[in-house]
Amino acid sequence: MPIVTIQQSPRSIELKRELVEKITNAFTEVYQLPPEAIQIFFAETSHENWAKGGVLASDRE
Amino acid sequence: MPIVTIQQSPRSIELKRELVEKITNAFTEVYQLPPEAIQIFFAETSHENWAKGGVLASDRE
Amino acid sequence: MPIVTIQQSPRSIELKRELVEKITNAFTEVYQLPPEAIQIFFAETSHENWAKGGVLASDRE
Amino acid sequence: MPIVTIQQSPRSIELKRELVEKITNAFTEVYQLPPEAIQIFFAETSHENWAKGGVLASDRE
Amino acid sequence: MPIVTIQQSPRSIELKRELVEKITNAFTEVYQLPPEAIQIFFAETSHENWAKGGVLASDRE
Amino acid sequence: MPIVTIQQSPRSIELKRELVEKITNAFTEVYQLPPEAIQIFFAETSHENWAKGGVLASDRE
Numbered sequence: 001m002p003i004v005t006i007q008q009s010p011r012s013i014e015l016k017r018e019l020v021e022k023i024t025n026a027f028t029e030v031y032q033l034p035p036e037a038i039q040i041f042f043a044e045t046s047h048e049n050w051a052k053g054g055v056l057a058s059d060r061e
Numbered sequence: 062m063p064i065v066t067i068q069q070s071p072r073s074i075e076l077k078r079e080l081v082e083k084i085t086n087a088f089t090e091v092y093q094l095p096p097e098a099i100q101i102f103f104a105e106t107s108h109e110n111w112a113k114g115g116v117l118a119s120d121r122e
Numbered sequence: 123m124p125i126v127t128i129q130q131s132p133r134s135i136e137l138k139r140e141l142v143e144k145i146t147n148a149f150t151e152v153y154q155l156p157p158e159a160i161q162i163f164f165a166e167t168s169h170e171n172w173a174k175g176g177v178l179a180s181d182r183e
Numbered sequence: 184m185p186i187v188t189i190q191q192s193p194r195s196i197e198l199k200r201e202l203v204e205k206i207t208n209a210f211t212e213v214y215q216l217p218p219e220a221i222q223i224f225f226a227e228t229s230h231e232n233w234a235k236g237g238v239l240a241s242d243r244e
Numbered sequence: 245m246p247i248v249t250i251q252q253s254p255r256s257i258e259l260k261r262e263l264v265e266k267i268t269n270a271f272t273e274v275y276q277l278p279p280e281a282i283q284i285f286f287a288e289t290s291h292e293n294w295a296k297g298g299v300l301a302s303d304r305e
Numbered sequence: 306m307p308i309v310t311i312q313q314s315p316r317s318i319e320l321k322r323e324l325v326e327k328i329t330n331a332f333t334e335v336y337q338l339p340p341e342a343i344q345i346f347f348a349e350t351s352h353e354n355w356a357k358g359g360v361l362a363s364d365r366e
Contacts, residue, residue: 045102049102052099054096055082
């Protein structure tokens with residue numbers, strides 16, 4: 001632990017690379033954990049599979 | 062909040078469009094929430110990745 | 123399937139009773155599924171364990 | 184119930200077939216449940232979408 | 245990885261102790277993984293927070 | 306979106322307060338998102354409900 005699952009729209013590997021580094025640093029600084037203890041999973045969700053306010057995101061585009 | 066995650070077999074966008082509307086209405090009516098407060102995620106799972114009774118769904122077809 | 127997981131603030135059993143009925147009806151109408159196929163899980167989250175905009179909900183009260 | 188969600192790297196259907204049988208047997212033996220009560224979902228995650236120690240798995244290959 | 249999340253009714257620590265051993269063995273045998281690679285989380289759900297067929301489990305008791 | 310769910314051992318509100326701020330900042334910097342777009346859920350798990358290497362964490366204490 002901790003296991004972090006992020007539900008989000010698809011994004012580039014560059015952005016994800018940068019994000020996981022910052023999130024892992026946040027855990028190591030605040031919880032004083034070794035970086036290897038932290039695992040991060042991206043559950044990427046297309047806009048056909050995500051809705052807000054009763055409307056699919058793909059229908060808002 | 063509320064965040065709704067639905068694990069299900071893949072379905073058409075028409076069905077998902079209709080479903081998210083009805084589910085969002087259920088929340089707004091019962092919880093008296095604004096529709097924008099409700100997010101719905103479909104975690105679509107192929108039949109090779111879902112098992113019931115110890116058997117993959119794809120092996121039951 | 124479908125398995126529905128709802129992350130939300132704690133609410134009364136009366137509200138949850140009403141909500142699960144409406145959500146299940148949405149699935150049976152739209153997906154033409156028998157009600158028994160639908161399972162709903164409430165993952166109730168206290169305001170100390172939920173943050174939006176970088177602030178714990180309990181700190182906004 | 185029980186609903187089992189497994190976040191893992193992609194694997195062959197043969198391995199998943201064998202795994203779901205063993206996991207379902209574990210539940211039926213220990214919890215004395217009928218096999219049909221147990222559902223298993225594989226949430227397969229590519230190495231671009233999984234990080235450990237602040238590094239994407241795809242960057243460790 | 246793999247990370248296993250089990251949504252279930254509350255059960256005794258003895259049963260959970262036995263179950264996690266059997267599930268971990270299933271992974272090590274089938275996936276040829278070291279046991280330490282497998283993490284299991286119980287997301288225990290009370291019967292007021294779980295519904296099937298549109299009815300809360302606590303209302304079926 | 307993004308919705309972040311963190312499975313972890315129970316921790317103090319002070320640590321969680323600090324962590325959610327840092328994680329939200331990571332998203333706003335890297336994804337150029339407004340802070341209000343990010344929601345974080347702690348799924349706190351007691352050591353009786355988490356196992357690694359086939360052993361409950363509470364049995365390792």
